[in-house]
Amino acid sequence: MTPEDERFLRRAIELAAAATTGGDAPYGSLLVGPDGTVLAEEHNTVLSDRDIAAHPELKLARWAARELDPATAAATTMYTSCQPCTMCYGGIQRSGLGRVVFALSTEQADALTPGAGWPVVPQEGPALFDEARVPVTGFYG
Numbered sequence: 001m002t003p004e005d006e007r008f009l010r011r012a013i014e015l016a017a018a019a020t021t022g023g024d025a026p027y028g029s030l031l032v033g034p035d036g037t038v039l040a041e042e043h044n045t046v047l048s049d050r051d052i053a054a055h056p057e058l059k060l061a062r063w064a065a066r067e068l069d070p071a072t073a074a075a076t077t078m079y080t081s082c083q084p085c086t087m088c089y090g091g092i093q094r095s096g097l098g099r100v101v102f103a104l105s106t107e108q109a110d111a112l113t114p115g116a117g118w119p120v121v122p123q124e125g126p127a128l129f130d131e132a133r134v135p136v137t138g139f140y141g
């Protein structure tokens with residue numbers, strides 16, 4: 001963690017604080033390109049957009065996948081006020097972004113928000129392998 005990393009993390013924390021002025025949850029993130037330029041900034045808009053996926057990390061991952069070439073994405077860092085949740089991390093993995101730097105860990109954030117957290121949703125499967133594999137193998141050859 002460099003002093004420059006800390007400077008960009010402080011900006012993520014500012015964005016998190018700004019989210020609350022609009023009634024949204026306090027999370028903020030930004031993307032910094034290979035040359036140290038801020039490429040994009042976002043904050044949580046889950047409540048104002050009525051969108052469960054409107055986390056800043058996922059919005060920025062989707063932006064990066066759309067707007068950046070693979071080499072630029074790989075050399076771009078996401079700075080975020082809290083460690084990305086599992087939903088956002090999945091998007092980050094698919095975005096091509098090369099690095100994430102976070103302020104609060106998931107454990108630290110959970111300790112600050114007692115009673116928060118997500119339920120475990122049962123999943124059932126696998127099933128119908130011979131039928132379900134047909135469109136997959138048809139697509140990937």
Ligand SMILES: [Zn+2]
Pocket residue numbers: 055057058084085086087088089
């Ligand atoms: Zn998230």
